[in-house]
Amino acid sequence: MMLVARLFVSFFKIGIMGFGGGYTIISLASHELLKNNWVDVGTFSDIIAISQMTPGPIAINLATFTGYRVAGILGAVVATLGVVSPSVLLIMIFAELISRAEKHPIKEHVFYFLRPVVLGLILYAVFLLVKGAFLSTGAELSVEIGGNAFYVPAVIVFFISFFLIRKLRLSPPFVMGIAAFFGVVMHFIGNALF
Template sequence: MCNMILFELFKTFFTIGLISFGGGYAMIPVIELEVTEHDWMTIQEFTDIIAIAGMSPGPIATNSAIFVGYQTAGFLGAIVSALGMVLPSLIIILIISIFFNKANKHHTVQSAFYGLRPIIVGLIVYSAIKFAISNELVGTFSPHSISLLAIFGLSLLALIKFSIHPAVVILTAGVVGIIFF
């Protein structure tokens, strides 16, 4: 039974790592779909994992895979999930690096990369909206949701307008959460 779960974790994250483009945030909707379809955790549990993975050092998709793997099958599950997520990129990068200088100058390759940009932005925005809905930031107007929107707005303002380091914003938001919630 445990070997089957480990195989399923590896296969799932290997597939996600192989077919997903645009970085970790663009992979979140795909990971969420797989995690909930396999009944490895609820959407709320996954949302909590994304919050932790986003604050942890390293790529969010790999961190998410590690947390999901650990939650599902312990330490071995975390290792298997991480390998599944990382191996496709490693293999593809090794192959691409051999041909990159020649291929990058080709018009078709440049056009393909240009065409992928909008979908990557769309996946990131979709992920942010799903995350906001599951955390009741949008959809309802209660004192709780308004306070969450205020923290979001002030955090965004601190990052964009005042260029405050993201770590400071994250820590401050955490302290505010402790105080108010």
């Protein structure tokens, strides 16, 4: 029961500090989940990938998946409630105040200083995702650069995906589906060969 309470508190903290949407929550969540030893960096990257592929906000998908992984169905429900509770409470409390202060100069100053913080959180999230996606631990198809082992197939998939989305204007979910399909195929080929 203590674990479930810790899940709620951790995701409540993530939810209350999640200014700027789902991508800012990634850096907050990584800190919280790694600190509690609920996931490692590779698993966290996998959870983010699954959270982005499934319908719904990243924060809710992240909470549900992590909660389930840590404490089963009860953990999934509690973590999801934890991450959405701050938003629901703040909306109920501040909805009237925000509508009254629509053009107040203090509001403009607050958001002026929050924007760089949100950008920093998003950049940190990108750093964590790149680290989890490109760095490998003892894989055969790795190249060492600057003391880090980069998994070559992951780098190739990144550049192909970037080309397909940027130059050919394919839909990102379609490209993710193609990559997932080839990942499954490569898994079965690898298992058949080795």
